[in-house]
Amino acid sequence: MGRYVVRRLLQMIPVFIGATFIVFMMMYALPGDPVRALWGERAPDEAQMAALKADLGLDDPILLQYWHYLTGLLQGDFGTQISSRREVIDVIGDALPATIRLTVLAFTITVVVGIGLGLIAGLRAGGKTDGLILFVTLLLISVPVFVIGYLYQTYLGVKWDLIKPTVQDSEDWGQLLLPALVLASLSLAYVARLTRTSIVENRRADYMRTAKAKGLSARRAVTVHLLRNSLIPVVTFLGVDLGNLATGAIVTEGIFNIHGIGNTVFHALNSREGSTVVGIVTFIILVYLVVTLIVDLLYAVLDPRIRYA
Amino acid sequence: MPEPQEPQAAATAPNSPDAGPAAGAAVPSQGAPVAVAVAEAGPAPGRPRSLWSDAWHDLRRRPSFVIPALIILLLLVIAVFPGWFTSASPRAADLTNHYLQKPQLTHFFSPEWLGYNQQGQSVYARIIYGTRASIVIGLSVTVLVMIFGSLVGMLAGYFGGWVDTVLSRLTDIFLGIPFLLGTMVILVSFDTRSEWTVTLALAFLGWTTIARVMRGSVIAVKQADYVAAARSLGAGTWRILMRHILPNAVAPVIVVGMVALGGYITAEAVLSFLGIGLSDPAISWGADINRAQERIRNAPHILLYPSILLSITILSFLMLGDAVRDALDPKLR
Numbered sequence: 001m002g003r004y005v006v007r008r009l010l011q012m013i014p015v016f017i018g019a020t021f022i023v024f025m026m027m028y029a030l031p032g033d034p035v036r037a038l039w040g041e042r043a044p045d046e047a048q049m050a051a052l053k054a055d056l057g058l059d060d061p062i063l064l065q066y067w068h069y070l071t072g073l074l075q076g077d078f079g080t081q082i083s084s085r086r087e088v089i090d091v092i093g094d095a096l097p098a099t100i101r102l103t104v105l106a107f108t109i110t111v112v113v114g115i116g117l118g119l120i121a122g123l124r125a126g127g128k129t130d131g132l133i134l135f136v137t138l139l140l141i142s143v144p145v146f147v148i149g150y151l152y153q154t155y156l157g158v159k160w161d162l163i164k165p166t167v168q169d170s171e172d173w174g175q176l177l178l179p180a181l182v183l184a185s186l187s188l189a190y191v192a193r194l195t196r197t198s199i200v201e202n203r204r205a206d207y208m209r210t211a212k213a214k215g216l217s218a219r220r221a222v223t224v225h226l227l228r229n230s231l232i233p234v235v236t237f238l239g240v241d242l243g244n245l246a247t248g249a250i251v252t253e254g255i256f257n258i259h260g261i262g263n264t265v266f267h268a269l270n271s272r273e274g275s276t277v278v279g280i281v282t283f284i285i286l287v288y289l290v291v292t293l294i295v296d297l298l299y300a301v302l303d304p305r306i307r308y309a
Numbered sequence: 310m311p312e313p314q315e316p317q318a319a320a321t322a323p324n325s326p327d328a329g330p331a332a333g334a335a336v337p338s339q340g341a342p343v344a345v346a347v348a349e350a351g352p353a354p355g356r357p358r359s360l361w362s363d364a365w366h367d368l369r370r371r372p373s374f375v376i377p378a379l380i381i382l383l384l385l386v387i388a389v390f391p392g393w394f395t396s397a398s399p400r401a402a403d404l405t406n407h408y409l410q411k412p413q414l415t416h417f418f419s420p421e422w423l424g425y426n427q428q429g430q431s432v433y434a435r436i437i438y439g440t441r442a443s444i445v446i447g448l449s450v451t452v453l454v455m456i457f458g459s460l461v462g463m464l465a466g467y468f469g470g471w472v473d474t475v476l477s478r479l480t481d482i483f484l485g486i487p488f489l490l491g492t493m494v495i496l497v498s499f500d501t502r503s504e505w506t507v508t509l510a511l512a513f514l515g516w517t518t519i520a521r522v523m524r525g526s527v528i529a530v531k532q533a534d535y536v537a538a539a540r541s542l543g544a545g546t547w548r549i550l551m552r553h554i555l556p557n558a559v560a561p562v563i564v565v566g567m568v569a570l571g572g573y574i575t576a577e578a579v580l581s582f583l584g585i586g587l588s589d590p591a592i593s594w595g596a597d598i599n600r601a602q603e604r605i606r607n608a609p610h611i612l613l614y615p616s617i618l619l620s621i622t623i624l625s626f627l628m629l630g631d632a633v634r635d636a637l638d639p640k641l642r
Contacts, residue, residue: 011481018482026494138631142624144575146582146598147616150605158606247487251579265490266583269497277494285485 001300008296012289017070023281024066027274035082056082069278078279083271088279091264099260102253103245105173105180106187110241114188115234118195119227125200133196137189145248149182149255156181167256179256183248187241194237198230205229232302239295243288360560364636374632377625384622388444391437395420399438399592402428412610424610426601436615439592442581443622445504447574450511455566458516459559462523463550466558467531477524484517489576493585502588507580511573522565526558533557560637567630571623578619594619 035053036044053059057068069079078088121133140148156162156178163178202208203226211221249262257263261280268276358366368374387394397420412424412432420431465476495510496502530536531554539553580586581595589596594615601611 014478015481015485018478019485022482023486023491023494026491026498138624138627139620142571142627143616143620144578144582144595144623146579146602147612147620150602150612154605154609244487247490250489250493251583254583266493269493269585272497281487281490281494284487284490288485288487 005293005297008293012293016285016289019285020070020073020278020282021066023285024069024278025062027278028062028065056080073282078282079275081276082273088276091276092261092280092283095259095261095264098258099249099253099262101173102176102180102183102249102258102260103242105176106183106245107238107242109180109184110187110191111238113184114191115195115227115231117188117192118234119199119222121192122196122199122203122230123222125196125203130196133192137192140185140189145182145186145251146255148185149179149252152178152182153255167258176258179252179258182255183245183252186248187238187245190237190241191234194234195230198233199226202226202230228302232299235295235298235302239291239298243284243291247284360637364633367636368632371632371636373628374636377628377632380621380625381629384440384444384625387437388441391441394418395431395434395437397431397434399430399434400590402430404429406431408604408608408611423614424608426597426611427604427608432611432614435592435597436594436618439594439597439615440618440622442504442587442591442593443574443577443619446508446511446577447570447626449504449508450515450573451566451570453508453512454516454519454569455562457512458519459523459555459562461516462520462525462562463527463555463558465520466524466527467546467550467554469528473524476520480517480520483514484521486514488514489579492576492580493583496580496585500588502586503591504587507577507586511576515569515573518565518569519562523558523562526561527554530554530558564630564634564637567633568627571626571630574619574623574626 035049035056035058039045039049057065060068072079076089078092080086081088081091117133117137121130124130143151153166157164157166163181164175167175167179207225207229208221211225212218216225247262249258249260250266251262252258253260253262254266261284265277265280267273268280391399395418406421406425406429408425408427408429410421410424413419413421414423416422418433420434423432423436426432426435461476461480465473465480491514492507492510495513496506499506536549536553539549544553577586577593578595578598581593582599584596584599586595587593597615598612598619601608601615605612
C-alpha cells in the first residue's frame, strides 16, 4: 500500500508538470497582453509599460518564465495578480470557501439522490419506475446546465417561491441550495444511470445467490453485498466529477452571482489576467490529481480483492 | 492499477463474430450463446453475420434508435439547407417586430411563429440557422478526436513498452487539464472565433478518453489467434493494425465517440453562452440563449425555443449512442 502510494505520487509529478506547462503556454504564448490591458482604452505610457513588464518578468523568454513559475510553486507561491498586485494564493483563498460550500452541497445531493435513484431503478429494472428514472436522467443530461439554471431559478425560486432564487450571502446554506441543485443535476443523472447499470449487472451474481441462500434479508443483501460491489464504477465517476466541479461551477456561479473560484477564473480570463488564470488552473489540476489518487485507494476499501503491492 | 471502465469497454471487442473462421472456437464462454443465436437467426448458414450487421438488424426495429436517428437526419438537412425551412433571414433586424409580442404559435413556420428577439429578428429563423454551428462543431470535433485518439491508443496498445509509457503519460497530462476551462483559455486569446477555432480547441483537449478506450480495446484484441495467424503469414505491422486490429477493436471507440458527440455540442453551447465560443456574425444557440437571459422575466420565449431545440439535439445524439452501445454489447442482451 505504502509503496503504491509513493509510486503514484511520483507518477503525478510529470503529469503535473506537463499539464501546468501546457496551460502556461496556452495562456502566455497566445496573443493578448495583460499589461497593455491595464490601460484599457487609453494610450499607454511606453516607458511605464516596459518597466512594469520587466518588473513582472514578462520580458523573459517563455521557458524561463515557466521555470520561475514552477520553482515559485514549489515554495507555495502561485504568482502575483498583474492588475492588483495581490498574491494569487490570496485570491484563491478568498474565493475558495464559497466554492467548497457549493461543491460539498452539490456533491452530497449527487451522491444521495444519484445512488438512491440508481438503486431504485436497478432493482426494478424493466419496470415503469425504471423507465421513468431513465428518461428523467437522460433529460437532465441533455438539457445544458445554463438552461437548467434558469428553469430552476424561474420556477422553484420565483414562481413557486420554494427556494431563494439568488445568493446574497454565500455563507447561508439555504441560499446555496438552488445553485447546488443546478450544479448537481448533471452528475446526479450520470451517477443514477451508472449505479443502475452496475446493479443490474451484479444483481444475479453468485454472491447474491449465496447471500440469499444463507438466509440474509433482502435489505442486508442489497446494502451490504450488492451496493458495495456495484459502487466501484460510480466511485470512479464521482472522483473525476469532484475534480471537475470547480469548472462546472463557472456557469452556475455566474448565473447565481456567487463569488467563487469559477467566477474568479472567468473574470480573470476575460481580462487576460494570465497569472491568475494559470494559478487557479494549477490549483484545480492539483485538486484533480489528489482526488484521483484517493479514488484509486478507495477501490481497495470497496473491493478487498483489489490489492496494491 | 484498476481501471474498471477499460475492461468493461474492451469486453465487447473479442466477441466479434466476424473474427474469422477460428472465432467460433475461440469465442470466450460468455460470448458463446450470442454466437449460437447468430448462427440460428442468420439468413445464410455459410456466412455468419458480422457484429455490425447483427447490430444493425437489432437496431432498426428499436424505437429508441429509429426516433433519434430520424431527428438527427432532419437536423442534418436543416444544417445543410436552412433556407428550405424558413423564408426569413436570421440577421434581418426590424425593430417594428417588438420582442414583447407574444409568439404566434398557430402561424407554423412563418417568421413570427416563435416570436422575435430584442433586435426584432425572428427567433424561428435564428434557431433554424443556428443548427449548422452545433452540428458542424459536434461532428467535426468527434471525427478529429476519433482519428487522433484512435491513433494514439492503437500505437500505445499495440506496441506497448516505452511507446505505451510515453503515449499514456501524454494522455494523462492532457486528461489532467480541465476540459472546459482549458478550451476557454485557448479560445479567449482569439478575437474572432469561427466554427473551426472552436472545433480545434475542443479537439485539442478532447481526444484523451478515446485514446484510453482504444488502448484497452487493442490490448484485448492483439492476443487473438487471427493476429498471430496474420503475422505468421508475413503481414506487415501497418496491415495488421489496419486490417485486423482496428476493425475488431473499434466498436467501443465508436460508442464512446457517439455519446461524446452530444457532450461536444453541449460544450459549444456552454462556451458560446459564456461569450467565449462562436463570435458574431456566427449564429449559435448558446450565444442566443445568453443574449436572451436578460429578458427572461418578460419574454421567456427568446430563451425557451433555442433551449428546447438544443436539448432535443443533444438528447437525440445521446439516445443514439446508448442504443448503439446496447446493440454492440452482447453482455446486455
